[in-house]
Amino acid sequence: MSTETPPTTSESARPATSANSRPVAANSNGNGGSNGPGEITTEQVAHLANLARINLTTAEIAKMTVELAAIVENVAKVTEVATPDVPATSHPIPLTNVYRPDVVGETLTQEQALSGAPEHDGSRFRVSAILGEEQ
């Protein structure tokens, strides 16, 4: 990351907001712009594995790189028909403004809430010590 980043947004990319612009391409994940489909590198896979806290061996990374590249290439076929005048869609059904009234409903009991927890102290979930910090 550049050391000249402006002192505002905490996110890794500054979202374009001025025209409420909607990225047309599939690449809206804010990671380094569009590399184009198919360009999956071992570094990217290692980085992703790190983000996802999955330990992968070098051999597994190499294998995943090839497999992910194939998947991305397949999915990228959509760009052959997507033109700039086709708006991106995040949902197959054209519904908007599906809301819930601000009315309190039923909650879980503490016992229910904790019933699936591998570990708890009777009122709170117990998790292993966390490396890193709050987001």
Add this chain to the structure above:
Amino acid sequence: MAKAELMPYDKAIEMFEPVLGFEVHVELNTKTKMFSDAPNFFGGEPNTNVTPVDLGLPGSLPVVNEQAVKYSISLGLALGCSIAPSSRFARKNYFYPDLAKNYQISQFDEPIAFSGSVEVELPDGRLFTVPIERAHMEEDAGKLTHVGGATGRIQGAEYSLVDYNRAGVPLVEIVTDIIYGAESDAPELAKAYVSTIRDIVVSLGISDAKMERGNLRCDANISLRPRTAPGEPPAKLGTRTETKNVNSLRSVERAIRYEIQRQAAILAKGGTITQETRHWHEDTGETSAGRPKSDADDYRYFPEPDLLPVEPSAELIEELRAALPEAPALRRRRLKADWGFTDLEFQDVVNSGLLNEIVATTAAGASAQSARKWWTGEIARVANVRGVDASSLVSPLHVSELVALVDAGTLTDRLARQVLDGVIEGEGTPDEVVASRGLAVVSDDGALIVAIDEALASQPDVLAKIRDGKVQAAGAVIGAVMKAMKGQADAARVRELVLERANA
């Protein structure tokens, strides 16, 4: 932790231009959470205000709270923003157990509000326009308690306990554009900006806005750049730090001042600033290094497939716009005229950040002058001593009750300060404190006259002087009577009675 080297503030400003940016999180006071119908209430028994949605249980689906959307639009409009005709939610992916889903539902490339500005009043009365980049909707995270380790912080903790009562509470995050030109007023501007945001959300009635409770949280970004000669292009922006955990208006100001002095000292020695999150420590008035900004901040945002786009109608937006309360700057001008305060008095109120408290106190029945006197006087003094915000000490209702007791002659100012102390200590309402501490003024002339006659009899020389017309001699008797009454008498009335009895 070694003390960081600091450059004197004036010298730092002489050498460098501060560049600011703020992210303010506002918790909305809707009845339910952002995406579930669990009560929007935390504190109390852990993990009781949760539904399957808040715990991210398989098969649960979020549904948007309509009221939260309306509140967000109102806030966007009050910030002078455009409201997006269509906006979407996005998943911000990260691995941290404060949310059970491994992502936070937020907004990324399509925030509900964007491109606005806010007029902020500096302590000297000048208006400063803070540009707003965006305001977006998201959900708050749960609360973690780190157990074990020496400090109770993350480092060295053996395990952590998680309470999800706060998970899913509706938040609006307000992000400014880069703020140039604050110059030596940067710390004051920071405080004034957060104070203005607080005023706006309070006037909209959309948040409780108590900083000490985390309803309003500020992350302050600051960088310095060297000054260049006139005519030359400005230097490139410096590396920024983001200071978190700034939980009072006072801390916002102090944290910015500290970071300017700290960064300036490093840069002046030819060092470099590390881009990182820094934590503000209220007790020491310092910041310490937290997480470095690195590629760990790769949130892999993508559109939230479980939620549909929010497309507010033009009618709804106009309806909400028409219902907006008076802008804080206009409101201030009106209040100043209504209250008849001098420029100095009013500026004092604005700088104290206690405008809303005084409004609420007058609404509860006190005169504006009395409300001002108590809030900017004794209450602000106690708050300063304790290093907390005055508004957290006492409620406007109790202040108005206190004023009423003084106006009725039940309390002198001196006694009222003791009653206030009792109220601040949580001993109850002013009436209850008067009763429990036995602080009411002795207004029974009979009791006063007995004490006065006694005092006059024991000081015959004073009595003679008073009778000779040396009225100032009465002071000794008044003092003795006040002492006998344990201070619980109205000195002016005692004086009247002393002169009356001496010359009787």
